[in-house]
Amino acid sequence: MTAPRTVLLAAPRSFCAGVERAIEIVELALAQRGAPVYVRKQIVHNTHVVAELEARGAIFVSELDAVPDGACVVFAAHGVSPTVRRDASARGLDVIDATCPLVAKVHHEARRYAARGDTVILIGHSGHEEVQGTVGEAPDSMVLVESEADVATVEVVDPQRVSYLTQTTLSVTETDRIIAALRQRFPRLRGPASEDICYATSNRQSALADIAGRSQLVLVLGSQNSSNSRRLAELAADAGAVSHLIEDVDQIDPSWLDGVTVVGLTAGASAPPHLVSEVVEYLQTLGPVVVEENPVVIEDISFSLPLSVREPGVTRLHVGGLLLDTT
16 A cells, blocks of 8 residues: 655644735725726736636726726735825726735835935845835935845945835845845945745745755745745755745646655645645545644734725624634
């Protein structure tokens, strides 16, 4: 008899509170205003989420000029620049802001640091929507750093007045190295009171680190444009496991499983939980499987909805992955 294959499930995994909130905002906008509802950029970086919302009547656009005057538009979870907000207001668009509150925190810090006269060094990935929105808060005061090597070439107005911020979905380890290099070059460097890398990114990286060293193969569910999902795949590879970032079960190559007795499995913060279940079900068709849950931390974070979609007398809370209505 074939020995069971072990599947190590990282926990937490999949949706975070900011992603759940953003998806619910689009769903409520469709229910309250009717289709179509326009969404600037992808509401979150996952093709399955986007496809499901498109089927309900959401229309995803790259820029506001594709939104008809006076229509309802949702700003994605990654945030937007003040310029985008002004353009929407000037056109009389019905704006619903689904920016993750943790991204909004970084925007607030960018404005505050720039206002006190600092050069603000933003650690992040060029071209990412979150970075574009943050840089837009203080474009004349901000410098983007993508790697430890970039630190040596950073130019600032006054080395005594330098602060840093980070994209919320970065590698914790890599970001710590960049911050250390910045502190070495700018001893007076100042930063946020609490780290900008969001709790969900940190938790999912810690959870994967807990199983990656025991896994021969690690499967990470998430889209290629999902920064936090890509970091998970990189972390698994750094731990010595064969690592693949996949959209869903259909992208699994059966040859990856040849001789593999321990599979690590996780999902990025924007990947739906059902994708994980489908991978487990697929592995069970190949032979006996023992599934082990490996909880590192229990997430109990919840974010309130914007007033523009909040139903009178009802507060929606996300607790333990469940959507609860309380009056």
